[in-house]
Amino acid sequence: MPAPRRIAVARIWHEANSFNPVATTLDDFRRREWTKGKEALADARSTATELGGLAGFLDDHPHWDVTVSRCTSAPPLGPVTRDACAAITREILEDLQAGDWDGVYLSLHGAMVAEGDLSPDYSFLTALRRAIGPDPLLAVSFDMHACLDPTLVGVVDILSGYHSYPHVDMDATALRALSAMERAFETGVRPRIELRQLDFLPLSHGMRTDAGPMAELVAMADTECAAEGFEDVSLFGGFAYADTQNTRAIVTVTHLPDRDPAPAIARLSAAYLARSGDFAITLPDAPTAVAKALADLDAGAGWPIALVDPADNPLSGGIGDTTAQFRALVEAAPDLPTVFCFFFDPGLVARAHDLGEGAAISCGLGGRILPEFGAPVPFEGVVERLTDGRFRNRGPMEYGRQIDLGRTAVLRQGQMRVVICETCQSANDPAWCDLHGIDLAEVAIFAVKAKNHFRAGFQDLCSQIIDLDCAGLAPVDLSTLPYRHVPAEFL
Secondary structure (H helix, E strand, O other), X not given: OOOOEEEEEEXXXXXXXXXXXXXXXXXXXXXXXXXXXXXXXXXXXXXXXXHXXXXXXXXXXXXXXXXXXXXXXXXXXXXXXXXXXXXXXXXXXXXXHOOOOOEEEEEXXXXXXXXXXXXXXXXXXXXXXXXXXXXXXXXXXXXXXXXOOHHHHHOOOEEEEOOXXXXXXXXXXXXXXHHHHHHXXXXXXXXXXXXXXXXXXXXXXXXXXXXXXXXXXXXXXXXXXXXXXXXXXXXXXXXXXXXXXXXXXXXXXXXXXXXXXXXXXXXXXXXXXXXXXXXOOOOXXXXXXXXXXXXXXXXXXXXXXXXXXXXXXXXXXXXXXXXXXXXXXXXXXXXXXXXXXXXXXXXXXXXXXXXXXXXXXXXXXXXXXXXXXXXXXXXXXXXXXXXXXXXXXXXXXXXXXXXXXXXXXXXXEOOEEEEEEOOOOOOOOHHHHHHOOOOHHHOOEEEEOOOOHHHHHHHHHOOEEEEOEOOOOOOOOHHHOOOOOOOHHHO
């Protein structure tokens, strides 16, 4: 039996859109994920998440004695409030500073921005290293869109990022980091990290790993990792809507001291830069996309066709409130079953619940937070369905995780159904449809505020997916946003 290991675990997962005026509060973290101790592992077991990966790892490594501190995440709204950031990090630091740890594993996103701090993930890591001292191994997993401060190589021993987008390998990413830590315990050899920032910012719209430039680069990275005997090779794209000095493409290698990562870093950096232009895309505007969908349906295309608006995607920090896509649908007036997902409007949800199912409702949809992205669209209809907003994912991304949207309501006007929600969260899992009584086989047009993660759950359920370009906080044209810290030449 291997020697016992005392391991501490914590998680802070948040991606901030610097241009979103809705601050991320402690309540946002508490609603999405707020767990600790044995409950955290029990809740995560068999889920496709980092903590799910940890739970499975511990089944095979019973000599690991794990203490789970605060584990939390929040939807990608605006920057995290100073108080929320301090409360979460203070709790974890207090839990860990008194322990005699062999190692610490952290699940971080890497693109958090907080009030007064453009790199709170790094601030937390440096504070944690001071708290635990120089000896414990520190392993961290990050999202592919992390904005990594290069000086973290002096703080962290093991680093691994998601290798897939949509992110269906969260559990596998944790396993890579945890397995590297176990090998270090067994051999007594401490890994090192090499990190290189590149002078460009890839557009995440073109970063899917099923095909295209990122698929090619991830395959190259996997080949380099296996050929050179590294612990991990991960590529990062930065989160384009987090306005920080570290928002850019990044190449990382976790390696043992007897392995030279420089040639591999150079090869991967050159390949990444050579493909920089391949990440750029153009998209049709909303009226053009709606017209194409209707023409294809008239020509016999299968149901449904998905119309995807990435500029107001909640997982890119969108506000769930822009109206260009919805207005284009209303003006086209398709005589076909249509679902629009969604508008973030807690007040309207409360009103619908007060009225009850079957009641008539007259309201304006959208245009509530930033009217410059579209005025409210008048709506006359009925309250068709009310829900508590809770379901469990059954698709491949974060499979098995419990979701809480807050209360929701389905409004109907003729053949158009519109979902409104108390929180701003993407509909990226088929169980979202189950909750709202939506059978996609009976829907011709499925219009969503989403981006690439939508494809993980819905690619096989839609005859086609048409991305479109609207005004919003996560646009294709980055030059339309008022950046202060990302170099102008990246935009």
